Amino acid sequence: MIVHKKPEPTKVPGFWEIPSISFPIHIAKNFAKHVNILPDVEYWSPFLNSKTCNYLRDIFLESMILAPVSINGLMDQSYGIGSKRATGWSLQLSDMLSEFIIPHLNEKFCSAKTSTDWWQENPKKNQAWLPVQVSPLFRFMKYESGGEHYAHYDAGFMYEDGIHRTLKSFVIYLTTNQSGATRFIRNHLEDIDVWDRDHSDWNRRALKEEVLYSFLPQEGSILIFDHRICHDVDVYLGEENLPRIIIRGDIIYQAKSL
Ligand SMILES: [Fe+2]
Numbered sequence: 031m032i033v034h035k036k037p038e039p040t041k042v043p044g045f046w047e048i049p050s051i052s053f054p055i056h057i058a059k060n061f062a063k064h065v066n067i068l069p070d071v072e073y074w075s076p077f078l079n080s081k082t083c084n085y086l087r088d089i090f091l092e093s094m095i096l097a098p099v100s101i102n103g104l105m106d107q108s109y110g111i112g113s114k115r116a117t118g119w120s121l122q123l124s125d126m127l128s129e130f131i132i133p134h135l136n137e138k139f140c141s142a143k144t145s146t147d148w149w150q151e152n153p154k155k156n157q158a159w160l161p162v163q164v165s166p167l168f169r170f171m172k173y174e175s176g177g178e179h180y181a182h183y184d185a186g187f188m189y190e191d192g193i194h195r196t197l198k199s200f201v202i203y204l205t206t207n208q209s210g211a212t213r214f215i216r217n218h219l220e221d222i223d224v225w226d227r228d229h230s231d232w233n234r235r236a237l238k239e240e241v242l243y244s245f246l247p248q249e250g251s252i253l254i255f256d257h258r259i260c261h262d263v264d265v266y267l268g269e270e271n272l273p274r275i276i277i278r279g280d281i282i283y284q285a286k287s288l
Pocket of ligand 1: 183
């Protein structure tokens with residue numbers, strides 16, 4: 031059993047208690063996994079069907095909760111607004127998504143070169159991890175024209191029990207857009223042990239030649255990747271005056287040998 035602690039709402043800008051969800055989550059009829067694009071990156075497209083994406087978009091937009099996030103990912107607007115975010119909490123949505131995501135994920139075996147937070151607070155250096163649940167903390171993000179997010183690394187969340195932690199991020203695309211791709215960025219850190227790497231956010235836009243792979247937002251698709259793989263959000267050009275809307279979440283793993 032994982033003990034989930036809801037964050038203190040007053041301490042999280044844009045905190046949003048996601049209301050009870052009255053609609054079912056439906057998987058797309060032509061659900062397809064594309065797993066060998068990049069190491070430790072999975073792309074399932076399509077994953078959720080269009081009706082489910084509509085519902086999820088609507089509850090987010092109806093919440094009217096939109097805290098600004100700058101292009102370096104901080105709540106500091108001096109860098110310019112990259113996106114607007116609601117930090118949502120829902121055990122129900124976590125359970126609903128877990129049912130469709132967890133059975134498709136494999137056990138994870140980590141090494142010194144694995145780009146995720148498996149090694150901290152891990153005295154026995156347990157390397158084998160089992161996927162168990164989607165985290166109940168979700169970031170719903172809306173990018174308007176001109177929005178972007180410089181290259182950065184996501185971080186894991188460690189539970190107090192010492193057994194559970196998040197090892198992977200996911201992005202569910204709730205809109206289809208012609209720009210604003212999630213891009214994986216070459217950073218030349220792959221030969222350095224993960225505990226010696228500099229995971230600071232970038233303070234400049236990535237160059238074209240630094241881009242390993244781009245995923246344009248495709249409604250209903252999901253991208254799942256190890257937290258510490260370098261990635262950014264390319265400038266969203268705001269075609270057709272529609273926003274780019276995504277859900278950012280995390281996958282919780284359990285130490286296998288404990
Ligand atoms: Fe990220």
